[in-house]
Amino acid sequence: MKKELLMTFTAFFFMSLTALTGAYAGESREKTVTVQEDKVDVTGDGKKDLVYVKGVPYGEGAQFLKKIYLKIKASNGQTYKIQLDGGYDPSTEYKDLNRDSVKDIFISVPTGGSGGLSHFYLYTLKDFKVANLTVPEPLSANSQFQDGYKAYLSIVETGQSYNFNLSDRKEDYDRLGLFHNGKLNEPTELMVLPFGTLKPIKLKGDHYGLAGSQRINGAYNADVIANLESSWLYNDGKWKLLNASAANLGSR
CATH class of the missing domain: 2.40.128 (Lipocalin)
Incomplete structure (x- = not known):
């Protein structure tokens, strides 16, 4: 009985070893x-x-x-x-x-x-x-399309607010059903994306910080309205917001 148990255990051991070796071989074959x-x-x-x-x-x-x-x-x-x-x-x-x-x-x-x-x-x-060290969280914003082919945006962290005139997109927005005769069909927010770019920049003196840019879209991804720009400094173990602004990209 002991001999049979020993043989069973030995067989199981070699089967497990083979499986592990095969898995490792599969990983090692991945091209790096x-x-x-x-x-x-x-x-x-x-x-x-x-x-x-x-x-x-x-x-x-x-x-x-x-x-x-x-x-x-x-x-x-x-x-x-x-x-x-x-x-x-x-x-x-x-x-x-x-x-x-x-x-x-x-x-x-x-x-x-x-x-x-x-x-x-x-x-x-x-x-x-x-x-x-992590990176800063993207800026948050409250935004809304408004009657008359307009839009409003407020940066949560700073309280700065911006108004956008989007009348040059009237035909596009009417075709999509976003507006009808200049009236917004239903409450619709703008799309404020996470950081599209984030890169080190030199600040005053010899200190470095990060500069970020977030795209603000309207009805769809290609409908770019503005960029939300921010600069950050790492201080006491966390990121401090230095500046924030929404740069209107103007008419298309």
Whole structure:
């Protein structure tokens, strides 16, 4: 009986090992590409670290990367890996955004969607400790189409308000049924998108911050009304809004 149990256990062990080996082999066969490679001190010890952005294409010849990760071979001999969301053509910038005298790693990953959106990340590896500094939340806004082919928008964080004259889009809006004889058919908000762009900028002195832009659309994605612009400074462990404005793009 003991012999039979031993044989059963042994068979089960080798079957499990085979399954695990097969799964590992499947993962290892995924084609990984290096999108960017940089030598920069991101730990603050004065020595260059190797920073890679790598990805796994969705398929042979595909530009979309279904898996993206940041890989850092630090000067202490350790390797750090940070998983990111999939997308197209990721890129990195190295700026001291949290003002601790060590360069941080800012990553943008375009999603490729019609809204022109991207994923954004900010990490520090100071003293060989990985920390996610996060990025600012997009601005919030209250908005509404109004009678007479007009629209209104108010930035929640600042209280700034803007009025848009959209009379040049009358034919389009009438065709869509948004308006009838200049009257709004039903309450309809504008579409305030998340950050389309977010990038490091130099502020006064030697400090760096982030500048963001959010698209404000009307009846559909191509119906762009304005851009919501903002600038941010990292202070005491959080992002502080410095400026915000809605830049009207004018008539189409």
